Amino acid sequence: MKLSPKTEVGAEFTGKGRTISEARVFAFSGGRLNGPGWPARNIHTDLEFAQSCGLQTRSVSATQYMGYLIELLIDLFGENWLSHGKMDLKFIAVVDVGDRLVPKAVIISKESEGPRTKFSLEIWCEDQRGNKVTIGTAMGLI
Amino acid sequence: MSEGKKRTQFSETEEFEPFAFQVSPELNEQYLYALQDYHPRYLEETDSTTPWVHPGLLLNQSNLTRSPSFGLNAGMAGVHAKEEVEFFNPAKVGKEFKVTWKVVEEYEKRDKIYTVIQALVVDEDGREILRRKTTGVLAKGQK
Numbered sequence: 001m002k003l004s005p006k007t008e009v010g011a012e013f014t015g016k017g018r019t020i021s022e023a024r025v026f027a028f029s030g031g032r033l034n035g036p037g038w039p040a041r042n043i044h045t046d047l048e049f050a051q052s053c054g055l056q057t058r059s060v061s062a063t064q065y066m067g068y069l070i071e072l073l074i075d076l077f078g079e080n081w082l083s084h085g086k087m088d089l090k091f092i093a094v095v096d097v098g099d100r101l102v103p104k105a106v107i108i109s110k111e112s113e114g115p116r117t118k119f120s121l122e123i124w125c126e127d128q129r130g131n132k133v134t135i136g137t138a139m140g141l142i
Numbered sequence: 143m144s145e146g147k148k149r150t151q152f153s154e155t156e157e158f159e160p161f162a163f164q165v166s167p168e169l170n171e172q173y174l175y176a177l178q179d180y181h182p183r184y185l186e187e188t189d190s191t192t193p194w195v196h197p198g199l200l201l202n203q204s205n206l207t208r209s210p211s212f213g214l215n216a217g218m219a220g221v222h223a224k225e226e227v228e229f230f231n232p233a234k235v236g237k238e239f240k241v242t243w244k245v246v247e248e249y250e251k252r253d254k255i256y257t258v259i260q261a262l263v264v265d266e267d268g269r270e271i272l273r274r275k276t277t278g279v280l281a282k283g284q285k
Contacts, residue, residue, distance in 0.1 A: 018178045043219045054217075059221075064198065066198065066225065068177070087225075087226070
């Protein structure tokens, strides 16, 4: 799935889908596994805590599904993306425990930058209902 | 949640106490499980490099809630609205990392106060790993 200088604007890519179980939310947002106070009570791990803050439900940490988009971008640009890559995101919907998310990308522009090709992509994560939960852009070089 | 100074909003240019953390193979694997991403680059040692830290771990550990001087009043929580991230170098398992934060902007939109916080993650050798700009809004309960 890696991009090449010949990859065309408009090309679409789909990453690995994941169902976000409670155990994985605890692993991400509960602090150090089996450390003091584990699992931490916060808006990601505890419904009562979330409701005390005026939220309707727990919400999966946005940094958790940013990780899904990063995996897709490393697949597209290679590991070197972690030495120059950028992404810019808005979080537009609550992601609940048990939701299934799929990271996606489409190339919106490409241009030569010296010996390399710079790609800009629209990126997003979609839930099991087809709703986008985060939208944004990413940039990388090949 | 830390026992830091409690607050209901932030002030521009405010800086927070830095946070240092070391990434052990066990901590990295906890995040690989959370993210369902067991790529060999995060697990395998080669002649030229040690395993890489999953970027998701670095993002989670550089949330402002990690600062020892961060705290919110009961019934309040920060909710992530926007994020800009720039990566400079891969991070290696076994290293210690330091996160610094500063408030760069605060603005009001639709009766909500948004705070923009810049974070920088640097490893023990002084290599910049990532810089991020997070926009958050405070959620408040009835109490």
